[in-house]
Amino acid sequence: MKTPDDTDPTSVHASELGCSEPAPHSRFADELVPHLDALFAMAKRLTRSTTEAEDLVQDTVLKAMRSEDHYRPGTNLKAWLYRILTNTFINKHRRGGLERTVLEGPDSDPLVDGWVSASSMRQLRNPEEHALRPIVESEVQRALDELPTDFKLAVILCDVEEFTYEEIAKIMGCPVGTVMSRLHRGRRLLQRSLYSHAVAIGILPSEPMTNVSEPTDLNAFRAKKSRGAA
Amino acid sequence: MMTGECRRFAQLVGALLDGELEPVVTLDVEDHLVRCENCREKMALERAIRGSLKKAFETPAPSDVRARLLATMQSASTAASASAPPEPDLITTERVSTSGRLDAAVADESQSTPPNHSPSRPNDSAPARRWLQTFGIASAAAVLLAWMAAHEQIGTLLRLPSHASMNDDAKMLLSAHINEELLRDFVAQHSRPLPPEKEDPNQVGQFERYVGVPVHVPVHLTQRAGPTHFVGGRIVPIHGGERAAMLQYEVRPSSDGGVQRVTLFVYDPRKMHVGAPNLARRAVGSTEVHVGQTDGYSVAVTQREGVGYAMASDLDPDTSADLVAAVGGAPTASSHRSAESHLSAEDTAVHP
Numbered sequence: 001m002k003t004p005d006d007t008d009p010t011s012v013h014a015s016e017l018g019c020s021e022p023a024p025h026s027r028f029a030d031e032l033v034p035h036l037d038a039l040f041a042m043a044k045r046l047t048r049s050t051t052e053a054e055d056l057v058q059d060t061v062l063k064a065m066r067s068e069d070h071y072r073p074g075t076n077l078k079a080w081l082y083r084i085l086t087n088t089f090i091n092k093h094r095r096g097g098l099e100r101t102v103l104e105g106p107d108s109d110p111l112v113d114g115w116v117s118a119s120s121m122r123q124l125r126n127p128e129e130h131a132l133r134p135i136v137e138s139e140v141q142r143a144l145d146e147l148p149t150d151f152k153l154a155v156i157l158c159d160v161e162e163f164t165y166e167e168i169a170k171i172m173g174c175p176v177g178t179v180m181s182r183l184h185r186g187r188r189l190l191q192r193s194l195y196s197h198a199v200a201i202g203i204l205p206s207e208p209m210t211n212v213s214e215p216t217d218l219n220a221f222r223a224k225k226s227r228g229a230a
Numbered sequence: 231m232m233t234g235e236c237r238r239f240a241q242l243v244g245a246l247l248d249g250e251l252e253p254v255v256t257l258d259v260e261d262h263l264v265r266c267e268n269c270r271e272k273m274a275l276e277r278a279i280r281g282s283l284k285k286a287f288e289t290p291a292p293s294d295v296r297a298r299l300l301a302t303m304q305s306a307s308t309a310a311s312a313s314a315p316p317e318p319d320l321i322t323t324e325r326v327s328t329s330g331r332l333d334a335a336v337a338d339e340s341q342s343t344p345p346n347h348s349p350s351r352p353n354d355s356a357p358a359r360r361w362l363q364t365f366g367i368a369s370a371a372a373v374l375l376a377w378m379a380a381h382e383q384i385g386t387l388l389r390l391p392s393h394a395s396m397n398d399d400a401k402m403l404l405s406a407h408i409n410e411e412l413l414r415d416f417v418a419q420h421s422r423p424l425p426p427e428k429e430d431p432n433q434v435g436q437f438e439r440y441v442g443v444p445v446h447v448p449v450h451l452t453q454r455a456g457p458t459h460f461v462g463g464r465i466v467p468i469h470g471g472e473r474a475a476m477l478q479y480e481v482r483p484s485s486d487g488g489v490q491r492v493t494l495f496v497y498d499p500r501k502m503h504v505g506a507p508n509l510a511r512r513a514v515g516s517t518e519v520h521v522g523q524t525d526g527y528s529v530a531v532t533q534r535e536g537v538g539y540a541m542a543s544d545l546d547p548d549t550s551a552d553l554v555a556a557v558g559g560a561p562t563a564s565s566h567r568s569a570e571s572h573l574s575a576e577d578t579a580v581h582p
Binding site: 054 | 248278279282284291292299306424425462
């Protein structure tokens with residue numbers, strides 16, 4: 001659908017607008033410079049490759065400069081740039097837009113459905129520093145990288161770049177409700193990843209999926225049963 | 231004690247942290263949080279995860295990548311401007327000039343690199359690019375530090391007692407922490423400002439319909455701080471679903487030419503109680519002002535005629551207090567329209 005020289009980089013479909021002249025002066029380019037680092041960080045997370053990330057940012061920035069007319073001054077330039085980056089990425093790497101299906105397993109939320117106790121949740125973070133314990137923190141990056149693209153995008157745009165839901169909807173080209181759903185599910189996947197990792201390396205006890213623990217023998221089972229479910 | 235409610239609130243907690251909840255729903259969520267230790271811990275964990283996510287994105291682009299990108303942009307814009315006629319300056323005189331930043335960035339790169347450093351990529355088949363040097367670290371690092379400081383504070387969790395039940399004292403503690411969080415939100419917005427959306431003070435006055443109180447835009451802050459000018463304004467969402475107007479100024483306090491940013495936030499004090507326990511109360515004339523430091527920045531908070539003002543800057547406490555106290559009385563671009571805007575505020579719908 002989208003031709004390589006589509007002139008409106010913010011629309012996914014071919015644009016009827018015809019202007020493809022380069023920006024008349026370099027001041028617009030100046031405005032783009034402060035966003036390079038953030039754009040690169042996003043591109044790196046999307047492409048998982050430094051060289052591809054650089055290509056993606058270069059394409060984005062050149063498109064932005066060619067399309068200065070499509071940017072309304074005073075509106076959120078960063079959101080506009082991110083829209084171009086997202087579209088460019090989709091066009092390069094995915095045929096049919098963002099993934100629609102996600103394999104998630106049972107629809108459960110470990111941190112809420114009673115798997116994980118409050119004290120375990122506290123264990124994952126460092127109460128004095130109000131951050132995750134370093135050994136868990138490094139897992140965050142990996143967990144994020146493994147998220148499906150549309151969840152990854154939503155989480156980064158919201159939690160890192162702090163766009164509003166409306167802005168994220170425009171950047172991703174979907175309704176606000178979809179943004180909220182992707183955010184919620186993406187965050188849930190992240191949390192579950194962290195929880196599994198913490199259990200795997202022994203920071204957290206492995207809490208069973210129900211509130212009743214495995215009996216080791218029949219007597220223990222009977223004893224437990226007579227105590228009743230907690 | 232976990233109830234079935236917790237599942238329902240799980241998604242709302244995320245939206246609360248995003249600042250996207252309507253006030254009424256926020257109250258429901260906060261009510262549940264007061265009673266539920268598990269959800270408090272979950273919220274704290276979510277905040278910690280976000281803090282770590284932000285940290286994961288802090289690394290700036292490698293210097294050679296930056297160099298190549300800047301070179302590409304430079305040649306693209308040079309080629310463009312060589313072929314086009316000069317365009318009239320459409321930007322108002324209020325705007326801060328950003329011209330030359332790309333040139334400066336490229337020039338910075340030329341300052342100080344070992345001669346053997348080549349920016350070209352391995353296996354790069356593109357035509358030879360202009361030789362550029364490592365981007366100056368100092369300014370990038372300063373911005374990064376300020377940003378980290380602001381965001382570590384945003385990742386701060388509510389410090390709540392771990393008892394499952396909360397009495398009134400604890401509830402007040404909860405709301406006091408939320409007040410402080412609002413102030414820290416403002417400081418974070420000042421520290422890492424979004425670009426203004428309107429540069430015309432008259433148009434900024436129209437933010438009233440989102441903020442819920444009159445938004446007077448002082449054209450100049452008091453002269454004691456040196457010459458000031460208004461850069462622009464925008465709306466910012468605040469945790470809990472509210473919105474404040476963010477007015478950005480630049481101040482030149484001394485003649486050595488250093489420019490300081492001052493950000494003034496205008497909000498509805500009935501909906502948002504902004505303050506912190508460490509602020510000192512003082513009187514400036516007949517106005518009561520709270521001043522102090524929050525997250526490394528100077529803050530001053532006051533109310534005047536039912537409008538709340540919070541100012542963040544690097545100025546000393548005396549100047550901050552004077553500036554924010556003077557805001558209500560300073561001549562503004564829209565002061566002659568204040569009567570009209572009061573009327574229209576009542577006529578229009580309150581919440582978008």
